[in-house]
Amino acid sequence: MAASPQKVSESTVRRLSLYLRFLEEFEEKGVTTVSSEELAGRGGTTAAQVRKDLSIFGSFGKRGLGYAVPLLGREIRRILGLSRSWRVALVGAGRIGAALFEYPNFRTRGFRIVTVLDHDPKKVGRLWDGTRIRHVDTLEETLRETKVDIAILAVPEEVVQDVVDRVVSVEIKAILNFAPTQLRVPNDVVVNDVNMAMELEALSFALVNRALR
Amino acid sequence: MAASPQKVSESTVRRLSLYLRFLEEFEEKGVTTVSSEELAGRGGTTAAQVRKDLSIFGSFGKRGLGYAVPLLGREIRRILGLSRSWRVALVGAGRIGAALFEYPNFRTRGFRIVTVLDHDPKKVGRLWDGTRIRHVDTLEETLRETKVDIAILAVPEEVVQDVVDRVVSVEIKAILNFAPTQLRVPNDVVVNDVNMAMELEALSFALVNRALR
DNA sequence: ATAGAATTGTGAACGTTTTCACAAACTCCC
DNA sequence: GGGAGTTTGTGAAAACGTTCACAATTCTAT
Numbered sequence: 001m002a003a004s005p006q007k008v009s010e011s012t013v014r015r016l017s018l019y020l021r022f023l024e025e026f027e028e029k030g031v032t033t034v035s036s037e038e039l040a041g042r043g044g045t046t047a048a049q050v051r052k053d054l055s056i057f058g059s060f061g062k063r064g065l066g067y068a069v070p071l072l073g074r075e076i077r078r079i080l081g082l083s084r085s086w087r088v089a090l091v092g093a094g095r096i097g098a099a100l101f102e103y104p105n106f107r108t109r110g111f112r113i114v115t116v117l118d119h120d121p122k123k124v125g126r127l128w129d130g131t132r133i134r135h136v137d138t139l140e141e142t143l144r145e146t147k148v149d150i151a152i153l154a155v156p157e158e159v160v161q162d163v164v165d166r167v168v169s170v171e172i173k174a175i176l177n178f179a180p181t182q183l184r185v186p187n188d189v190v191v192n193d194v195n196m197a198m199e200l201e202a203l204s205f206a207l208v209n210r211a212l213r
Numbered sequence: 214m215a216a217s218p219q220k221v222s223e224s225t226v227r228r229l230s231l232y233l234r235f236l237e238e239f240e241e242k243g244v245t246t247v248s249s250e251e252l253a254g255r256g257g258t259t260a261a262q263v264r265k266d267l268s269i270f271g272s273f274g275k276r277g278l279g280y281a282v283p284l285l286g287r288e289i290r291r292i293l294g295l296s297r298s299w300r301v302a303l304v305g306a307g308r309i310g311a312a313l314f315e316y317p318n319f320r321t322r323g324f325r326i327v328t329v330l331d332h333d334p335k336k337v338g339r340l341w342d343g344t345r346i347r348h349v350d351t352l353e354e355t356l357r358e359t360k361v362d363i364a365i366l367a368v369p370e371e372v373v374q375d376v377v378d379r380v381v382s383v384e385i386k387a388i389l390n391f392a393p394t395q396l397r398v399p400n401d402v403v404v405n406d407v408n409m410a411m412e413l414e415a416l417s418f419a420l421v422n423r424a425l426r
Numbered sequence: 427a428t429a430g431a432a433t434t435g436t437g438a439a440c441g442t443t444t445t446c447a448c449a450a451a452c453t454c455c456c
Numbered sequence: 457g458g459g460a461g462t463t464t465g466t467g468a469a470a471a472c473g474t475t476c477a478c479a480a481t482t483c484t485a486t
Contacts, residue, residue, distance in 0.1 A: 439476070454462100
């Protein structure tokens with residue numbers, strides 16, 4: 001009924017993110033109250049699922065009425081750890097790194113890229129929107145100095161394991177990995193992978209097996 | 214024991230992609246045979262899981278020995294539909310689009326970007342490595358002419374639903390979406406989402422709830 | 427005040443995915 | 457050729473996630 005004693009599944013966390021996004025849309029439209037039904041209708045899930053997901057963390061609704069949009073938004077933000085802001089390092093200032101740096105949704109959700117590192121001497125020293133690119137050789141000092149919480153790795157797969165080992169050595173516990181490689185990390189470190197080739201392969205499989213629908 | 218009669222879970226498909234990648238590494242190293250144990254050790258799964266995944270599609274191993282690397286690679290490629298090559302359209306030639314276009318792992322897996330579309334008159338007409346950028350207004354004709362199988366959407370969230378509707382109207386059945394929006398599509402169309410903000414939020418949650426480990 | 431309508435929160439049922447455990451099948455070596 | 461040692465393929469068990477169904481609670485209208 002209060003904090004978060006249970007084990008929370010990955011899918012629940014992903015759905016909370018979704019709900020938060022929908023709530024923000026509702027809030028913009030000036031809607032003050034939503035039902036689990038309405039929240040579910042916006043994305044691929046069910047009203048019961050919405051209620052189950054939320055019930056893990058507490059009871060935020062009013063029976064007969066629904067959920068107060070701003071309150072539920074605040075609660076989900078708190079649950080996801082988004083009430084604070086996170087200091088993020090971007091390792092790799094190539095094409096993917098550049099795209100991520102500009103990605104507006106990071107900032108609005110409290111993820112601040114405070115550090116950019118690259119290997120290329122031509123890029124080191126450049127200023128990206130107020131952030132000076134530093135050489136990846138200085139990774140350990142830089143991440144410590146800039147008090148980074150989360151590292152985003154947008155480096156080639158050949159070097160990503162080396163980079164990870166160094167990132168882990170300065171006690172960073174959360175990593176978002178764009179290289180198509182399974183990283184080896186101690187098990188108190190969380191890694192999330194964004195593997196675009198894998199996504200395309202899943203589409204390929206779906207196309208080939210479309211028969212069974 | 215032969216083709217693919219069963220329902221195949223999404224996680225199984227993702228793991229097949231992983232196995233394929235590992236097999237390719239083994240092949241490069243000249244390893245000719247692997248056990249389910251070795252295949253599992255390379256990524257976050259178990260030997261039993263590997264065997265279960267494969268057994269859905271057939272029996273490719275030899276008891277007492279393991280799996281022949283090149284053969285299993287071929288089989289997984291066939292299962293995933295990677296024996297053929299797929300024609301891909303990239304809608305949106307902004308930062309993310311550019312990064313994707315250059316991403317080397319697409320080509321090596323048989324995904325050929327044959328079409329690039331953008332909205333910006335300054336970009337339309339430019340040649341990207343042999344591919345002329347066309348205006349998004351010509352989406353329907355262009356996708357038909359170039360016989361596209363899969364569309365990658367790297368457009369702003371405000372317009373992505375419009376673009377999807379048009380893509381769907383020319384009978385495209387597979388979409389990879391980079392906009393942080395839940396798309397509405399007919400249910401014979403498969404959509405995979407790459408939502409980077411959501412990944413960061415999952416990391417945030419993990420950090421905040423690290424206590425329970 | 428009370429009846430009626432709406433909607434939550436949650437135990438229990440159900441379905442799916444993962445893990446276990448072991449017989450069957452193969453290899454290798456003496 | 458036979459025995460020891462591996463490793464697969466797969467039913468059965470366990471764990472996990474989703475859906476169902478309904479009592480409890482709140483709101484609204486009269």
